[in-house]
Amino acid sequence: MTTVPFSTLLRLELRRVYRSGPLWIIIVGVVVAATLGARNGAALHARQRADAAAVAAAEAAWYADVEDRARRFSQPSKTPLPYWQDPTDAAAFSRYFLRRHPIKPHLPLSALAVGHSDLQPYAVPVRLETPFGGDPVYDYEHPRTLSIGMFDLGFVLLWILPVGVIAIAALAGAIERDHGILPLVASQPVTAARWFAARGFAILALVVPAWCGTTMLALALTGVPLLAHVGEVVAGVTLIAIFAAFWVVVTLAAIARGAGVVSGLATAVAVWLTLMAALPLAVTAAISMAAPPPSYERYVEDLRNVKDAVEGERDRIVARAVADDTGQRPEVMDATRFDYSTRLTLLTPEIERRLQPHQTARERQAAISRRAARVLKWLSPQMAFQSAIEDLAGTSARRHDRFTAAVRSFQVELRGFMYPRVLQQAVAPARPACAGCPARLNFTDYRSIPAFTFHEPSARNRVQRALVSAAWLAAVAAVIAAFAIGRARWALDRPV
Amino acid sequence: MLQGVKDPHSAAHYSIYAFNPVVPLSALDPGIDPFVGETVWLEAHVQNDLLNRPLQGSTALERTGLADPAGLFVRFAPLVVFLLAFSAVARDREQGTLSLALSAAATGRAIAAIKISAVASVATVMLAGALAMIGLAGIVQGGAAGDAWLRVALWVCAATGYVVVLSVVGVLAGLLAPTARTGFGALLLFWLIAVLGALPAASAAANRSRPLPSFQEMKIRLERDAPAYWTPEVGAERQALLMRRYGAADEAELDAQRVNLRGLELDYAERLSQAVFDREIGAFYRRVLDQDRLYAALAWLSPAIAFDAASAALAGTDFRHHLAFIDGAEQYRRALVNRMNADLIPNPARSGVLHTSDGRLWAEIPEFAFLPPGWHTALQSSAGPLSALAGWLVVGAALAAWVTPRLRP
Numbered sequence: 001m002t003t004v005p006f007s008t009l010l011r012l013e014l015r016r017v018y019r020s021g022p023l024w025i026i027i028v029g030v031v032v033a034a035t036l037g038a039r040n041g042a043a044l045h046a047r048q049r050a051d052a053a054a055v056a057a058a059e060a061a062w063y064a065d066v067e068d069r070a071r072r073f074s075q076p077s078k079t080p081l082p083y084w085q086d087p088t089d090a091a092a093f094s095r096y097f098l099r100r101h102p103i104k105p106h107l108p109l110s111a112l113a114v115g116h117s118d119l120q121p122y123a124v125p126v127r128l129e130t131p132f133g134g135d136p137v138y139d140y141e142h143p144r145t146l147s148i149g150m151f152d153l154g155f156v157l158l159w160i161l162p163v164g165v166i167a168i169a170a171l172a173g174a175i176e177r178d179h180g181i182l183p184l185v186a187s188q189p190v191t192a193a194r195w196f197a198a199r200g201f202a203i204l205a206l207v208v209p210a211w212c213g214t215t216m217l218a219l220a221l222t223g224v225p226l227l228a229h230v231g232e233v234v235a236g237v238t239l240i241a242i243f244a245a246f247w248v249v250v251t252l253a254a255i256a257r258g259a260g261v262v263s264g265l266a267t268a269v270a271v272w273l274t275l276m277a278a279l280p281l282a283v284t285a286a287i288s289m290a291a292p293p294p295s296y297e298r299y300v301e302d303l304r305n306v307k308d309a310v311e312g313e314r315d316r317i318v319a320r321a322v323a324d325d326t327g328q329r330p331e332v333m334d335a336t337r338f339d340y341s342t343r344l345t346l347l348t349p350e351i352e353r354r355l356q357p358h359q360t361a362r363e364r365q366a367a368i369s370r371r372a373a374r375v376l377k378w379l380s381p382q383m384a385f386q387s388a389i390e391d392l393a394g395t396s397a398r399r400h401d402r403f404t405a406a407v408r409s410f411q412v413e414l415r416g417f418m419y420p421r422v423l424q425q426a427v428a429p430a431r432p433a434c435a436g437c438p439a440r441l442n443f444t445d446y447r448s449i450p451a452f453t454f455h456e457p458s459a460r461n462r463v464q465r466a467l468v469s470a471a472w473l474a475a476v477a478a479v480i481a482a483f484a485i486g487r488a489r490w491a492l493d494r495p496v
Numbered sequence: 497m498l499q500g501v502k503d504p505h506s507a508a509h510y511s512i513y514a515f516n517p518v519v520p521l522s523a524l525d526p527g528i529d530p531f532v533g534e535t536v537w538l539e540a541h542v543q544n545d546l547l548n549r550p551l552q553g554s555t556a557l558e559r560t561g562l563a564d565p566a567g568l569f570v571r572f573a574p575l576v577v578f579l580l581a582f583s584a585v586a587r588d589r590e591q592g593t594l595s596l597a598l599s600a601a602a603t604g605r606a607i608a609a610i611k612i613s614a615v616a617s618v619a620t621v622m623l624a625g626a627l628a629m630i631g632l633a634g635i636v637q638g639g640a641a642g643d644a645w646l647r648v649a650l651w652v653c654a655a656t657g658y659v660v661v662l663s664v665v666g667v668l669a670g671l672l673a674p675t676a677r678t679g680f681g682a683l684l685l686f687w688l689i690a691v692l693g694a695l696p697a698a699s700a701a702a703n704r705s706r707p708l709p710s711f712q713e714m715k716i717r718l719e720r721d722a723p724a725y726w727t728p729e730v731g732a733e734r735q736a737l738l739m740r741r742y743g744a745a746d747e748a749e750l751d752a753q754r755v756n757l758r759g760l761e762l763d764y765a766e767r768l769s770q771a772v773f774d775r776e777i778g779a780f781y782r783r784v785l786d787q788d789r790l791y792a793a794l795a796w797l798s799p800a801i802a803f804d805a806a807s808a809a810l811a812g813t814d815f816r817h818h819l820a821f822i823d824g825a826e827q828y829r830r831a832l833v834n835r836m837n838a839d840l841i842p843n844p845a846r847s848g849v850l851h852t853s854d855g856r857l858w859a860e861i862p863e864f865a866f867l868p869p870g871w872h873t874a875l876q877s878s879a880g881p882l883s884a885l886a887g888w889l890v891v892g893a894a895l896a897a898w899v900t901p902r903l904r905p
Contacts, residue, residue: 033693123712
């Protein structure tokens with residue numbers, strides 16, 4: 001029996017696949033959805049960038065106002081100036097005037113996936129007395145949108161792309177079965193593996209460029225400078241290509257045993273639903289049962305109790321803290337002479353110390369959840385792809401965790417800057433720098449207040465991580481492809 | 497109550513945390529609850545944001561794996577219904593019994609009606625019935641009143657309506673499509689567009705048509721127009737104004753009238769800030785409601801949107817219900833702070849010693865008790881989407897009545 005060359009088979013299959021009208025309808029639909037999705041994501045991030053700029057401008061204006069007040073109050077005047085209105089007093093400044101808003105900037109490819117950027121804050125006010133980091137703020141997106149999920153490019157890639165690929169692969173892949181010509185195919189001088197591989201390659205040749213091109217087009221239309229970030233773009237395209245290929249081979253595996261379109265579609269969609277919804281649901285339920293999140297009601301109750309207790313022991317704690325710092329004996333320290341702001345600098349560490357068990361419990365629970373997510377990533381190609389594109393886009397929970405940790409470090413740095421100045425003034429007040437001026441003038445060096453910097457892994461690191469995920473997806477896809485070809489050989493030996 | 501003796505203004509700062517009670521049907525449809533704060537600190541000077549959004553620090557896994565029975569129902573029930581419908585119709589087609597039935601006495605309309613009824617009944621019991629059990633368990637566990645029973649009954653009606661619409665679509669696609677392949681492809685496309693894509697697309701459209709003002713800029717305006725701590729110049733202006741109101745030349749004259757200038761100033765600032773909060777935060781939340789109204793109006797585009805909007809409203813987990821808590825908590829905060837300031841005003845400092853109050857004043861403040869809105873609010877919110885769902889039912893029935901007589905063996 002003469003064997004048909006693979007190239008001939010591929011050419012024939014390509015012609016057949018490319019002539020299919022419904023496939024082009026699906027592709028056009030995906031292009032439209034991806035473009036709209038990318039626009040929505042980019043619009044959200046543009047708003048957030050504008051808001052971040054507004055926050056930075058407001059902070060700059062605030063410090064200009066503070067400097068202006070300092071100048072005004074540095075003129076001799078008989079108008080009394082309560083300490084809490086005096087920005088030149090270190091203690092008052094630390095409580096009433098210090099403003100810093102660490103900002104988490106968006107990465108160049110942020111339109112690729114909104115990820116968690118609609119839920120987690122990008123600008124976090126930092127105050128010295130807030131326990132364990134920045135204020136618990138958020139930017140207000142409509143909670144319905146948060147609940148339903150945003151119609152962004154990530155949604156299209158994660159939800160629409162797989163279903164689109166499955167539909168295309170099933171429609172194009174199982175036509176012989178539906179037309180009842182599978183036995184005829186089996187009688188041709190073509191081996192099952194060859195024919196099925198040619199069919200698979202033809203579908204891949206349609207789907208992969210379509211999906212990658214759609215994504216690039218959608219990003220380009222939203223103004224992402226693709227050429228300026230070639231490494232990340234290539235990593236993103238590679239991920240999408242392999243993800244699309246993965247779903248092609250899953251669908252082909254579903255129809256390889258000679259199943260029809262309906263059966264193939266149903267099987268592949270069931271696999272997708274299992275990976276997309278059932279598996280995360282089951283794992284999340286298991287985590288919440290095994291390690292339930294700490295109760296926030298209990299935290300609030302303990303926070304109140306701890307603050308009350310610390311307030312009750314206020315003078316003793318303040319005296320001991322000052323004594324520790326200055327080497328004086330606590331019993332000779334008159335803690336009652338310190339103002340509220342000064343006391344706060346000494347009481348806050350104690351409050352944090354007493355609340356540490358709550359913080360530890362929260363961190364432990366978060367660590368368990370993160371660990372489960374990392375494991376699931378290697379079990380579910382869907383999760384692996386989702387976390388990889390969110391990583392590339394800079395909208396992942398992982399990046400936000402890093403930002404939160406950086407904000408906490410910054411708060412500690414700010415405390416390290418302000419607390420010694422407050423304490424110094426409380427223990428050994430400087431002589432008034434200006435006789436007759438209402439301002440206390442013991443702190444005016446506003447420009448030396450630390451500024452927040454967010455050090456994060458380089459683009460190269462993100463690309464490497466994305467490529468590792470892509471390699472994993474490719475390996476899984478290759479195994480499934482081998483299984484599909486083997487299954488097709490078996491099915492064609494016994495035509496349906 | 498247990499604050500002891502202290503300055504009433506300090507007591508107003510200490511105040512309370514108000515917790516939004518979990519509604520019994522949130523196990524059935526958590527709606528927006530995982531994405532909004534569940535508690536708020538009601539303190540002087542500021543209308544704080546709600547704290548502790550359950551999913552704020554979530555991983556991708558937790559967000560994807562959120563236990564949301566109604567959310568899963570609205571998205572994936574169509575697939576189950578379509579598979580049921582398809583197997584009911586496709587099997588008859590493949591075995592030739594459909595042609596046989598059509599060529600016999602049975603009319604296309606009767607066959608379609610029977611198949612739709614069968615699919616809808618099985619799917620309703622299997623899906624809506626199972627989910628209703630979750631709602632009922634929530635009611636029994638929470639010891640809820642008749643209001644919750646009515647809500648769950650309405651929810652089941654809405655879910656049944658949704659399943660019936662899907663059954664009509666599924667059976668008609670199976671009967672009318674030239675091949676099984678086309679029919680199933682069409683249903684998958686319908687699911688992709690009218691369910692999976694329609695929900696976020698409608699939400700995005702509503703947000704885009706009625707964009708929210710920038711939350712950060714609103715915060716900046718709040719800090720500018722209602723600062724918790726003001727400058728000495730502003731303080732001096734206010735003091736002059738307040739003393740003029742009392743015909744006093746200085747604080748000593750006010751003291752002589754037994755009026756506390758600090759109390760007056762705090763009260764003045766508080767009422768000023770309340771007006772600013774109404775203007776800024778009130779307008780913001782009105783816009784959120786506008787978006788919800790538009791989203792509900794888009795229910796005419798897809799039965800999935802209709803059910804989604806109605807479900808959260810009926811479960812009491814939509815924004816209107818949440819706003820009722822925000823408003824209730826803020827009214828309580830204002831009453832509390834105003835009462836503390838009212839206690840300060842007639843009590844000036846004596847010989848430099850600030851006025852303090854004790855348990856007798858704290859006992860005057862009632863406990864914060866929030867009563868969630870009743871079923872009539874749910875009905876008000878869900879009337880639009882439920883009408884749309886009814887409209888989809890009518891359209892489905894009319895379509896079935898129109899096309900099924902044309903079915904040929």
